[in-house]
Amino acid sequence: MTDRFASLRNSISEFHGRAIWVALGCLICQMGLGLTYIRTGMAVDLVEGLHLTRSELSSVALPQLIFQSLASPLVGWLTVRLGASRVLAAAATLFAFVFFGFSRIDSLTGLYVVIAGVGLCAAGMGDITVGHVISQWFKKNRGLALGIAYAGSNLGGSLIVAIVAGVAAEASWREGMMAVIPIALFILLPTALFMIRDPNAAESAERTESDAQVLAEPEDDLDLRSALRTRSFWILTATLFSFFFYFTGVLDAFVLFLVDAGLSKEEAITAFRQAIGLGVVSKILGGFFSDRIPRLRAMQVVYVLLAMSSLVLLALPHPALLVVFIFSFGFAQACRDVVYPLVLGGCFGDRYLGEIYGAMTLTLLPGGALGPMFAALLREELGSYDEAFAVFAALNVSAVAALFFVRNERPTLA
Numbered sequence: 001m002t003d004r005f006a007s008l009r010n011s012i013s014e015f016h017g018r019a020i021w022v023a024l025g026c027l028i029c030q031m032g033l034g035l036t037y038i039r040t041g042m043a044v045d046l047v048e049g050l051h052l053t054r055s056e057l058s059s060v061a062l063p064q065l066i067f068q069s070l071a072s073p074l075v076g077w078l079t080v081r082l083g084a085s086r087v088l089a090a091a092a093t094l095f096a097f098v099f100f101g102f103s104r105i106d107s108l109t110g111l112y113v114v115i116a117g118v119g120l121c122a123a124g125m126g127d128i129t130v131g132h133v134i135s136q137w138f139k140k141n142r143g144l145a146l147g148i149a150y151a152g153s154n155l156g157g158s159l160i161v162a163i164v165a166g167v168a169a170e171a172s173w174r175e176g177m178m179a180v181i182p183i184a185l186f187i188l189l190p191t192a193l194f195m196i197r198d199p200n201a202a203e204s205a206e207r208t209e210s211d212a213q214v215l216a217e218p219e220d221d222l223d224l225r226s227a228l229r230t231r232s233f234w235i236l237t238a239t240l241f242s243f244f245f246y247f248t249g250v251l252d253a254f255v256l257f258l259v260d261a262g263l264s265k266e267e268a269i270t271a272f273r274q275a276i277g278l279g280v281v282s283k284i285l286g287g288f289f290s291d292r293i294p295r296l297r298a299m300q301v302v303y304v305l306l307a308m309s310s311l312v313l314l315a316l317p318h319p320a321l322l323v324v325f326i327f328s329f330g331f332a333q334a335c336r337d338v339v340y341p342l343v344l345g346g347c348f349g350d351r352y353l354g355e356i357y358g359a360m361t362l363t364l365l366p367g368g369a370l371g372p373m374f375a376a377l378l379r380e381e382l383g384s385y386d387e388a389f390a391v392f393a394a395l396n397v398s399a400v401a402a403l404f405f406v407r408n409e410r411p412t413l414a
Helices: 002-011 018-041 043-049 054-059 061-082 084-102 108-124 127-137 142-170 173-178 180-194 201-210 231-260 265-277 279-290 295-313 319-348 353-382 386-403
Strands: none
Touching: 018 043, 018 084, 018 108, 018 127, 018 142, 018 180, 018 231, 018 265, 043 054, 043 173, 043 231, 054 061, 054 231, 054 353, 061 084, 061 108, 061 127, 061 353, 084 108, 084 127, 084 173, 084 180, 127 142, 142 173, 142 180, 142 265, 142 279, 142 319, 173 180, 231 265, 231 295, 231 319, 231 353, 231 386, 265 279, 265 319, 279 295, 279 319, 295 319, 295 386, 319 353, 353 386
16 A cells, blocks of 8 residues: 555656646646637537538638648747747737637638638647646656646637537627637736746756656667658558548537537537547546556557547447547547657657657648548538548558557667
């Protein structure tokens, strides 16, 4: 019993003092990423209110992905030089202006513009900025800290979509978009300014001294050029593409699919919120266990759950299977955010993790853009999402098989 308590205490040893407030601030700021789910949660209202086809609505994901992807290197550069607090504060302020514009659009062109703005804001308030802060404060408990911080996007997605949908039900979808403005200015902005900061010299020295072993960087860590010559790099890149293709395709089609199947708009939005909201628990649990079990094993479990969710998707909307889908998809898609960078560190080392993960994340643009368009086009051509969902399932099963060939690529540690 004593050993168990000692192990538990060690797993949360860095959560004390200022670090706790920083982790909480990161969680709140990550709630801003929940604003990226509004387009999907309000899909029915946008299709009807702007007189769009489903393909047109799905195509809107492209400008968001372009701006989010291209802005990410700049966000990383600004975070290092200006500090994460300022970058997060700027993103929160810009979110307020973007959603004011969102409430005023009346065409597909206007939707393209505001969604591009959402992508720009998401880059500033996303994993790069928050991950940078967490990495400065947490070493031994980094998996758990990342899980807690990244849970904010799912918490925000569930709560903010509920707020916007609730206002829209009482008034209109335009008033629903306006409800985002006080969230950005009176919650996200103050949190970024007053709760987020890098550790000072004394705090950094204390952590460096106590965690010297954890911070050690082996000389055989692989840089990007070396990683490109390994099979694990290409396997992990391919599985990342398949994830983005599936994740964005399902997110974009889920509410519309359930409405087609006979559920009311309110029931469909509730199911969507539950799938996203479950990520709050899964990221924290995923982070906790990935600090304690082999990281690759954790990723394999995540992708098995993704494959299970895609197979269950073929049999929806049976009520019992809908619950299974919500749990498997909601848990796996969120937990992947935490375990993926940890697995990269295990395969290639931590020293060049940023440039390696950055190169792999380029798959966000093709995968994230093609998934929604692929599902929407097949729906319009064939009258259902069945064929698209079958392709998603095949990709996920293939990804599970491929992950068994991933290995530690550092020569002396393999």
